Structures are given as C-alpha cells and as structure tokens.
Amino acid sequence: MGFIDTIIEKAIANKKTIVLPEASDRRVVEAAATVLARKIANVVLIGDKEEIATVAKGLDISGAAIVDPIKDARFEDYVSTFYEMRKAKGMTIEKARETMSDGNYFGVMMVKKGDADGMVSGAIHSTADTLRPSLQILKTAPGTKLVSAFFMIVVPDCEYGEKGTFLFADSGLVMNPTADELSEIAISSAKSFEQLVGKESKVAMLSFSSYGSAKDPLVDKVVEATRLAKEKAPHLKLDGELQLDAAIVPSVGKSKAPGSTVAGTANTLVFPDLGAGNIGYKLAQRLAKAEAYGPITQGIAKPVNDLSRGCSAEDIVGVVAITSVQAMG
Numbered sequence: 001m002g003f004i005d006t007i008i009e010k011a012i013a014n015k016k017t018i019v020l021p022e023a024s025d026r027r028v029v030e031a032a033a034t035v036l037a038r039k040i041a042n043v044v045l046i047g048d049k050e051e052i053a054t055v056a057k058g059l060d061i062s063g064a065a066i067v068d069p070i071k072d073a074r075f076e077d078y079v080s081t082f083y084e085m086r087k088a089k090g091m092t093i094e095k096a097r098e099t100m101s102d103g104n105y106f107g108v109m110m111v112k113k114g115d116a117d118g119m120v121s122g123a124i125h126s127t128a129d130t131l132r133p134s135l136q137i138l139k140t141a142p143g144t145k146l147v148s149a150f151f152m153i154v155v156p157d158c159e160y161g162e163k164g165t166f167l168f169a170d171s172g173l174v175m176n177p178t179a180d181e182l183s184e185i186a187i188s189s190a191k192s193f194e195q196l197v198g199k200e201s202k203v204a205m206l207s208f209s210s211y212g213s214a215k216d217p218l219v220d221k222v223v224e225a226t227r228l229a230k231e232k233a234p235h236l237k238l239d240g241e242l243q244l245d246a247a248i249v250p251s252v253g254k255s256k257a258p259g260s261t262v263a264g265t266a267n268t269l270v271f272p273d274l275g276a277g278n279i280g281y282k283l284a285q286r287l288a289k290a291e292a293y294g295p296i297t298q299g300i301a302k303p304v305n306d307l308s309r310g311c312s313a314e315d316i317v318g319v320v321a322i323t324s325v326q327a328m329g
Contacts, residue, residue, distance in 0.1 A: 012040055019110055134297075148169060167197075171278050175275075179221050193267065
C-alpha cells in the first residue's frame, strides 16, 4: 500500500472535519465530492449556497455542510473573538466584521473554535492569504517557534529512505533560515514524518559538505543547526552536516560519515535554505517521477494547509487526508 493510500486509510478510521473555503472553484468541489464518497472526512464548504450549487453541477456534495459566513449564526461570536485577539494591534469591530466575512479567516476561526479540525486552501489564494489567518488566529503550536513547510516525496522503486518515502523540508516557506530556525525545522520535520509515515524519523542536515569536508559560512550554519537540534531534542536520530549521497546511500554514508547513526539511512532531509529545498523536491518529482505531496505546513497550533494554485482535485483529496491525520495530534 502506497503512502497516500495509508494516509487515506488512517483518515477514514478517525474521521475529522475539514474546511474548504474556496468552494467557488470546481476542483475544490470535485475534491469535496470524492472525500465525501470515500468517507475520508466530513467537509465544510464556505461560500454562497446558490453559487456552490452551480459550480457543483453533476456532483454529489449533499453530505457537505455549506456555510455562508455573514449568514451564519456564529458570525458575530467569531467577529467578537477576532476583535479581542487583535484589538491591541489596532483592530476595530468594523474591521473585524469585514475580515471575518473572508472565507479563509472564517474557516480558520472554525478550526480555532473547535467547529472544524483543519482547513485546506490555496487553490485560488496565495500562500500568504492562506497562512496569514492561521498565524493571526491559531498561532504556533506549543513549544514551537517557527512555522515551516515540507513535501512528502514518494519515489517509485527506490531502495533509499523509508522504502522510497522521504520528507523534504523546508521546501515551501522559510527562505533563508538561521541556524536556530533550521534546528526548529529539523525537530518539527522529525515529528511530522513519524506522524504521517508511522516509522522512526532519521534526520539528515544537508549541505555540500560531509563532516567538515568543506569550509564555508554556509557549512557553518548547518553545523550549528545540527548542534542546536541535538541539544534541543537529544532523543532524535539526527546528524549533519551531510551531503545528499552520504545521507541516503549506505555505502557512501559509511565512507563519508563513519560512525553516524543516520548517514546512509536518512528519510527526513533538511535543506539549508528554500532554494535547495524547492529545487530538490522538483528534481525528485520530475526526474525520478516521484509523487510530491505538499507544501504541508508544520508548527501551527492546528493544521491548516496550503495548496499549489496548479493543483488538481486529486491533489486536494490527498492534502485533505494528510490534514485529517495531522489533526489526530
């Protein structure tokens, strides 16, 4: 059974309620119909009922809850909550009312209030418009300093990683992390890998150097991040700095990093910056024909995930299932 099939199976076994605030998009509504038909999650679609009915022509979304924020009985309570949360930053009740009429903000407040377990957006919104409400309303998870993003990469017929399954981070959000931020990304990524894959995470802090083979400030950052991550989370299997081949190929790992508990067996790859992470996941996706699921966010108090604006309905179904599993904690 493949990675996403296992995720869907977990989601079905412990059904969560996921908000889809972009119900004016046919792909989103198609995904909702599939999620409902396969019993992957309960679905909340945000928008005007008549408009959604038009978009959904020919699809069965009768099992979805349809919420129009301004007409919803919870609207004023949500407005009041948002105003109280943000008044110290200059929020007015009028501005709170205007903000809460936005589907992304209303959806995130549903998650905050426990009226839903997670949200998936981004098919027609930018990453900033998807994540800003999350950071303002949900904030970061306890014990987490940083919100970051990862891709789950599943390489067919691959002997490396966890039977070809890897987590690549940060490959979607944090552009040029400091050593401390890189350590936080590593710790969050280990937790995400274990939550989604159900196997022990083995984290490689990637660089163009292995164990001091090159000297450069870029290498120093990864070395320091490795030290900080080990200090913060000594229980993790984590090592660095490692070149990619030393991280995943057993024979190279033994040669370049003898004695490492991670070298040659890594399944969680932490890249030194977003450039490397983004290029890395796209290389795997295009050249190795890997399945790429993401960007999946980590570090938010409750799960809210962003979609690529080029996503398909099938992609959305996968992210809904992943969000459901993240909501299990």
